[in-house]
Amino acid sequence: MSLSSTSSRRKKKASNGVEFTAKEFKRQWILVVIAVLYVIYGVIFNYLPLAGWIMAFQNYKYKTGIFGSKFVGLDKFKFLFSDDKFLQVIRNTFCMGALILIFSTVMAIAFAILLNEIKNIMGKKLVQTISYLPHFLSWIVVCGIVSDTLSSTGIINELLTKFGILDKPFLFLGSKPAFWPIVVITNLWKETGWNAIIYLAAITSIDPALYESASIDGAGRFQKMWYVTLPSIRPTIMILLLMNIGNVLNAGFELQYILGNGLVQSVSRTIDIYVLDWAINGRNMDFSLGTAAGIFKTAVSLVLIVGGNMIAKKTGDERLF
Numbered sequence: 001m002s003l004s005s006t007s008s009r010r011k012k013k014a015s016n017g018v019e020f021t022a023k024e025f026k027r028q029w030i031l032v033v034i035a036v037l038y039v040i041y042g043v044i045f046n047y048l049p050l051a052g053w054i055m056a057f058q059n060y061k062y063k064t065g066i067f068g069s070k071f072v073g074l075d076k077f078k079f080l081f082s083d084d085k086f087l088q089v090i091r092n093t094f095c096m097g098a099l100i101l102i103f104s105t106v107m108a109i110a111f112a113i114l115l116n117e118i119k120n121i122m123g124k125k126l127v128q129t130i131s132y133l134p135h136f137l138s139w140i141v142v143c144g145i146v147s148d149t150l151s152s153t154g155i156i157n158e159l160l161t162k163f164g165i166l167d168k169p170f171l172f173l174g175s176k177p178a179f180w181p182i183v184v185i186t187n188l189w190k191e192t193g194w195n196a197i198i199y200l201a202a203i204t205s206i207d208p209a210l211y212e213s214a215s216i217d218g219a220g221r222f223q224k225m226w227y228v229t230l231p232s233i234r235p236t237i238m239i240l241l242l243m244n245i246g247n248v249l250n251a252g253f254e255l256q257y258i259l260g261n262g263l264v265q266s267v268s269r270t271i272d273i274y275v276l277d278w279a280i281n282g283r284n285m286d287f288s289l290g291t292a293a294g295i296f297k298t299a300v301s302l303v304l305i306v307g308g309n310m311i312a313k314k315t316g317d318e319r320l321f
Helices: 003-027 029-057 077-080 086-115 120-138 140-152 156-163 176-204 208-216 221-232 234-245 254-259 271-279 287-315
Strands: none
Touching: 003 029, 029 077, 029 156, 029 254, 029 287, 077 086, 077 287, 086 120, 086 221, 086 234, 086 271, 120 176, 140 156, 140 176, 140 254, 176 221, 176 234, 176 254, 208 221, 234 287, 254 271, 271 287
């Protein structure tokens, strides 16, 4: 084959590719415009604000602004990690975030599998609808329900004292050992039904022939769940776990801030509350310190996602990249 024929073939192939692209663009230009708008939105609201990170390396003053504030290097980060309160809120945030991640994942998977076992279609839809309704309640409303339920005159203390389990009402929201379980259980009540939707969708895509083969082999319902359903939705579990592991330090703000009080402050304060106290509190107004704490959260989240992805890659599981 001559070089000239090879070159002409390549040019023809390239021209066909350009023609095809132009044709597809003309046919789907609306989708392209929508995609471009989303890209512009992401750049404006997700990437341009990152320029504000420069405040973490300044002694930022509101009157002088970013360009007039003095650079102090890593002084704000040094202050953070020398502050015992910040180390305490890191512990609180990480522990609550890890507990919420573990229990919410397990409960969502278990709930989805059990819900899938319900044969009555109407009953299944009713249970599913009731389960994810709390997701649409604001945290303010949820905190009000929890506060009323666990108060000294709430239904929990009323039942415990009526049945003789407690001699007098127990101050749940004033107990340090009880605070983290309260946060975890509240998150489970609010989000389990919603989180289970994706797992239910993954379960419905499983080939029914697998269950038929398991039945022929003599497998019971529990064995089908363990040996067929769980392995089939494992890729979905891994992807969602990797996506959520980056939110470990986003353990929450509203719940801890509203339910927290002086008695449980040492276990209820999170990084977000710490940032609020330093960056917005009228007495401190240290935006630089709040920005430094936010950068720390971002860095830890990035490390967790990359580390989790590397572990998934080594074990042969599904991964994000």
